[in-house]
Amino acid sequence: xxxxxxxxxxxxxxxxxxxxxxxxxxxxxxxxxxxxxxxxxxxxxxxxxxxxxxxxxxxxxxxxxxxxxxxxxxxxxxxxxxxxxxxxxxxxxxxxxxxxxxxxxxxxxxxxxxxxxxxxxxxxxxxxxxxxxxxxxxxxxxxxxxxxxxxxxxxxxxxxxxxxxxxxxxxxxxxxxxxxxxxxxxxxxxxxxxxxxxxxxxxxxxxxxxxxxxxxxxxxxxxxxxxxxxxxxxxxxxxxxxxxxxxxxxxxxxxxxxxxxxxxxxxxxxxxxxxxxxxxxxxxxxxxxxxxxxxxxxxxxxxxxxxxxxxxxxxxxxx
Ligand code: F6P
Numbered sequence: 001x002x003x004x005x006x007x008x009x010x011x012x013x014x015x016x017x018x019x020x021x022x023x024x025x026x027x028x029x030x031x032x033x034x035x036x037x038x039x040x041x042x043x044x045x046x047x048x049x050x051x052x053x054x055x056x057x058x059x060x061x062x063x064x065x066x067x068x069x070x071x072x073x074x075x076x077x078x079x080x081x082x083x084x085x086x087x088x089x090x091x092x093x094x095x096x097x098x099x100x101x102x103x104x105x106x107x108x109x110x111x112x113x114x115x116x117x118x119x120x121x122x123x124x125x126x127x128x129x130x131x132x133x134x135x136x137x138x139x140x141x142x143x144x145x146x147x148x149x150x151x152x153x154x155x156x157x158x159x160x161x162x163x164x165x166x167x168x169x170x171x172x173x174x175x176x177x178x179x180x181x182x183x184x185x186x187x188x189x190x191x192x193x194x195x196x197x198x199x200x201x202x203x204x205x206x207x208x209x210x211x212x213x214x215x216x217x218x219x220x221x222x223x224x225x226x227x228x229x230x231x232x233x234x235x236x237x238x239x240x241x242x243x244x245x246x247x248x249x250x251x252x253x254x255x256x257x258x259x260x261x262x263x264x265x266x267x268x269x270x271x272x273x274x275x276x277x278x279x280x281x282x283x284x285x286x287x288x289x290x291x292x293x294x295x296x297x298x299x300x301x302x303x304x305x306x307x308x309x310x311x312x313x314x315x316x317x318x319x
Contacts, residue, residue, distance in 0.1 A: 001277075002097040002276055002277065003033060003034060003094070003096060004034040004094050004095045004096055005028050005034075005036065005095070005097045005099060005273070006037070006038050006045075006050065006097070006099075007021060007035070007037055007100075007101070008038040008039075008041055008042065008044060008045070008069060008098065008101070009041060009070070009071045009101045009125065010041030010042055010071055010073070010074075010100060010102040010105065010106040010109065011041070011073060011102035011105050011106050011126060012071070012103065012126060012127065012253060013065075013066050013067045013071050013253055014126050014137070014138055014142075014143070014253065014261075015127075015138075015139050015254070015255055015256065015257035015258075015261055016125065016142065016262060017066070017067040017101055017125045017139070017265070018061040018064045018065075018066070018067060018068050018257075018265075019061070019062045019063075019138075019257060019261070019265035019269075020123055020125060020269045021037070021058065021067070021068060021069060021101070021269075022062050023267075023268070023270055024099045024123075024270075024273055025037075025053060025055065025058040027270040027272075027274075029055050031277060034052060035052070035053050035054075036050055036051065036052050036053065036095055037053050037057065037069055038050050038069065039069055039070050040069070040070040040071060041070075041071050041073070042072075042074045042086065042109050043072045044072075045086040045089055046082065046089070048089060050089075050095070062262055063256055063257070065254050065256055066254065067101075073105060077112070078112075080112075083109075083112045083113060083116055086113065086118075090113075090118055096118065097119040097120070097121075097281075098110065098121075099121050099122075099269075099272045099273070099276070100120060100121075100123070101122070101123045101124075101125040101138070102122070102124075102125050102126065103125070103130065104130070106122060106125075107122045107131075107284055107297050108297075110122040110284075111297040111301070114281045115282070119280075121275050121280070121281070121285060121294070122283075123138065123269065123272050124285070124286060125137060125138040125139055125265075126140075127140055127170060127171075127252060128171050128172045128174050128176070129171075129174060129176040129305075130172055130305060131284070131300065132300065132304055132305045132306070133286045133288075133293075133295040133300035133303055134284075134286030134287055134288065135286070135287055135288055138257075138265045138268065139253075139257070139261055140176065140177070141258050141260040141261045141264075142255060142256070142257045142261050144177060144180050147177055147185075147248060147252055148184045148185045150167075150248050151167065151181060151185035151218065152185065154246060155185070155186075155218060158216045158217075161216075161242070162215045162216050162242075163216055163241065164206065164216065164218075164219065164232070164235055164239070164241045164243035164244070165218050165219065165243070165244055165246060166219045166221065166243055166244070166245045166246070167187075167221065167245075167248065168221050168223050168228040168245070168246065168247040168248065169181060169220055169222055169223065169248055169252070170248065170252045170253070171222045171223060172223070172224065173193060173224065174193075174305055175222045175307065176308075177222070177252070178190050178220045178222040179308050180308075182311065183311065183315065185218070186318065187218040187219070187220050188214070188217045188218050188219065189202065189205055189206070189209075189217070189218075189219045189220070189315070190219075190220045190312075190315065191220070192222040193225060194305075194307030195311055199234065202219070202231075202235075203234075203238045203239055206219075206235060206239045206241065209319075210241060212319075216241075217241065219235075231245065232244055264287060268285045268287070268292065271292045271294075272285050280294055282296060282298070283295060283296055284296075284300050286300075
């Protein structure tokens with residue numbers, strides 16, 4: 001039986017992480033467990049930045065963006081000696097279980113610690129929606145709303161000036177933010193890893209849409225595929241329309257979590273504590289077809305993302 005649970009957030013922050021922290025703390029305390037917070041991800045274990053908390057710690061954070069615990073990326077945590085040090089420090093506190101909130105880097109850390117005897121459950125918290133073992137990650141819905149709000153604003157100026165806006169959207173190696181935002185914002189073209197397009201095809205498509213009578217064009221591009229500034233210059237030269245590039249950047253990660261992210265975070269938090277209390281370890285929580293599930297992290301890390309193959313067709317049909 002576990003007695004003490006530590007909780008940490010790691011990787012890029014995501015709106016809704018605080019709601020998950022609150023839920024884990026409250027669910028643990030209500031089950032009679034001792035709850036500990038760890039600051040700045042796995043680094044906080046190594047640096048001994050660990051604190052026992054009561055229910056007041058989780059008060060008034062359900063609606064706050066970012067993460068109260070702070071976050072960090074710690075590539076050195078891949079090293080076995082660093083993991084051993086973490087296990088030793090957790091053992092000194094008597095912390096026998098961890099809930100870690102983040103993306104796949106966070107999952108790898110949890111898997112490593114679970115193999116070394118600390119019971120670990122991971123919760124998917126990232127705006128990228130790039131965790132294949134869940135339909136949605138905490139933070140995705142809020143970031144999507146932020147992206148769509150930004151595109152709405154860009155649409156005003158793009159249409160007033162009859163320009164082509166080329167907009168870079170976050171997502172790391174996953175196109176979900178750009179793909180969902182394209183349909184939700186009425187954008188004209190989306191380029192993501194799952195929906196690639198050559199420059200020549202893009203120019204042809206823009207020319208075709210201008211011929212159809214469009215007087216401005218919105219193109220969304222997932223980050224890390226191409227340089228949107230260079231692409232805008234090329235479109236200006238090739239397509240007889242002035243193109244401007246925009247990088248939405250970390251604005252996409254901030255802000256008050258929308259209700260759906262708070263709902264996901266709160267339900268996954270309770271489920272994570274129950275999962276640990278049921279004796280499971282090395283698993284990650286997900287929501288699949290509206291059911292909370294626990295999947296072995298090892299399996300989750302090997303799954304590939306479900307991409308929206310119909311997006312081009314849908315954009316065409318709604319043009
Ligand atoms: O994983 C979330 C994310 O925002 C990605 O979309 C992006 O590629 C990355 O983090 C940026 O991270 P950082 O703020 O550390 O540069």
